Amino acid sequence: MKSRFRPVLAVAASAFAFAAAAPAFAGKTLDAVKQRGTVKCGVTNGVAGFSAPDTQGNWSGLDVDTCRAIAAAVLGDAKKVDFVPLNSQQRFSALQAGEIDILARNTTWTLTRDASLGFNFTTITYYDGQGFLVPKKLKLTSAKQLKNATICTQSGTTNEKNVSDYFRAQNIPVKTVVFESFEASFKAFFSGRCQAFTTDASALAGLRNKEAPNPDDYVILPELISKEPLAPLVRRGDDEWFAIAKWVPNALIEAEEFGVTQANADDLKANSKDPAQQRLVGTGEDLGKLLGLDKDWSFRAIKAVGNYGEMFERNVGPKSVLKLPRGSNNLWSKGGLIYAPPVR
């Protein structure tokens, strides 16, 4: 009789062994990245200005540059990034499961996401707000005139909930039609299915300028109905990697503040006497070793993508298709919100 139960016990024992061996990630991301030789960076399927591939498959955008800067700081080569396109529903599971090292996918920092999904948000790289795009022919001047309107948006985003909150608070009935993909949602809007389209204002500008049949037929309403601070995020439990993901963007912001650019970084490395600049170009005290990196970590990041202002200008600013003003995303010292704790 005893022997009959033996296989059952064996199965149960191995099952408990499996249960006990829950994979641990703590402190391992930097080692894994170095061993693999690439940073795995979760991005969008294509949102102009933030992360979008060109026809040759080269990624560009503000989020893309953040990942490239981290790769330059950690691996010494900004090209050593594997971009993993994720839709808005997949993004969090991909980071939780360890498929990516960092999620830089214009993701809004919220309490729910921060406190309940097992993530740490790093440095805010763009201050956004949710707005509305409407056809000019409707002659609307305010979002409050959208009574009984049908509004197209993408599912799985903060946008969907913000719209519901905003119009409930205003007691204005509206109908939202949600699509799984960003593309399907804006195409439905441009074909006339909805009277308004809503997403983050930065993306609205890109849509209007790039995707609209005729950009002049559409206007962005003045209201921003939410705060959308966009920040890259990493898994909880790996403080070393969290620090790197946080301080590389901080260094790029400080580089703008102290006038270190992609072009003058080499020159400053050789000649600068300013301690703040020296720390950024790797000739001051060695801050890299505190992050588990070498002395030139921030120098390489700046050389790879430029300082924050250059990143902004190239990807979403006047030199890009989005043509967004600096606005809230200017340095704190110039009236904006971009502020990095000191790199020292």
Place this chain on the structure above:
Amino acid sequence: MSRQASRRGAWLAWIVQALLVLAVLAGAVWVMNHALEVLRSRGVRSGFDFLTEPAGFSISEGWLDFDASQPFWRAFLAGLINTVRAAVPAAVFAIVLGTLIGIGRLAPHVLLRGICTAYVEVLRNVPLLVQLLMLAFAMANLLPDPTEPVRLLPGVWLSNGGLSVPWPASGDGGWWPTHFEWPEKGDFGVSGGAALSPEYVTIVAGLSFYSAAFVAEIVRAGILSVSQGQVLAGQALGLTPGQQLRIVILPQALRVIVPSLTNQLLSLTKNSSLAVAVGYPELVSVANTTIGSNGRAFECIAIIMAVYLLLSLLISFGMNRYNARVALRGWQ
């Protein structure tokens, strides 16, 4: 003596099977618990407690009234009802259309046969998602504005704002419908009747057209399985071709048709989850939105799986009962 023994054997078999089912269920529960445990250890909140919290998003259409202050479980219920709302009409249309095309594929007329064959080959060989996206595109871009709708039939108006059809309404405000309300064209588009959204029309039409191609093949196979002698006998009795089909062939063909049709209805129901791509708020769409707002991916996927499993088992059960009725009675 021997009878008693076999009876005991049957009991034993029951007990063993019950234990096996219990073991499988226990295993499933354990795997689930383990997964939740791992998530918790990584600092991820998990569990189904969120279902009673307010959802915070709205659902654009459906039979169940839903607003953002209601809890998540009700959103899932509304999504499930929307799945049924799309799948049931699609199944009815697919069976009717599929039967006609299946019969058409065996018609003596070359042109009719050719059209039906072409329909089947095109529709069943292009992925459903592609067809749905094409339909959505056509609805949005090729149809006129809601202010200038096309009249398909008396009282049926189609525009890129959707489809308006006559709908039963009660004159005295009671439960029981007393008359049909007919949609009418006014200055601001069509009013009255039932207004079906373009998303709903897309998913129902897409599912119907696609599944009809498969149903057609099933019906054709069923008809061909009836022996030629039966048809000849029908002719000898002086039945018209229509009567032969209705009285002689179809009742016998059903025996072959029903089991395959069950499969088709199951896949139609599951395929309705593709509606999420064209903006129709069914179960998967609600789950996606929920995942986006609170990140409970594991739990939401588990709910989707359980619900589709339940739906499929219900359909199987119903179709098996029907199959038992149409099956050949004889030696068992």
